[in-house]
């Protein structure tokens with residue numbers, strides 16, 4: 001509890017409802033009260049409004065689940081977590097994982113800079129070893145879900161599930177997620193990116209349709225290895241992921257990839273869960 005309090009309110013406990021710092025500690029452990037938003041006194045626990053609210057599982061079990069989600073490169077199934085923590089039912093482990101994933105929804109991340117790669121694969125379903133965007137389209141995309149991703153070679157990746165990867169969608173995604181100051185925006189030769197230069201981006205393409213994959217620093221290989229990790233996870237660990245839950249798994253993979261070399265990954269994930277930092 002002390003750890004949660006520290007992460008949530010690094011400057012000292014504030015009201016969980018109105019944010020006021022004028023709170024008083026109650027005799028009951030881990031309870032505070034605020035008279036700013038309620039003259040009778042609004043009583044709250046540090047867990048209110050966090051992913052840990054209203055569960056019968058102790059925080060230490062939650063921390064274990066968060067640790068396991070942080071550590072598993074290709075994801076870990078709820079069944080596996082259920083076995084490792086001995087939760088009452090598989091369903092419990094499943095909903096704990098989903099609560100944590102939902103808390104990792106990327107907040108307002110600053111637009112990506114540096115050398116950036118953007119790509120638009122289809123995920124979910126059973127995709128073979130096809131790489132070329134063209135071939136993917138020609139073979140049909142039944143049952144697969146279009147996703148957009150942008151990766152800065154400095155480390156961060158952002159993703160989004162979309163309805164159709166058309167020009168408007170691609171253009172909108174790049175302008176929202178990538179800074180025009182980025183040194184380079186590398187994509188394949190999907191025609192949806194054709195207006196990026198006009199929008200002020202240093203856009204270069206590799207012509208996947210002609211078998212060109214690398215031209216100096218122009219390539220999309222870093223983001224493709226991210227997709228490979230995601231696809232292996234979706235197929236091998238989670239089997240079938242529907243459109244409804246895909247954003248949650250994307251958050252998980254995006255988070256883990258972005259912070260893969262960060263020694264404070266666990267704390268960051270936990271902070272996401274308490275809405276802090």
Ligand SMILES: [Zn+2]
Pocket residue numbers: 015016017018019020034035036037038042
């Ligand atoms: Zn208050």
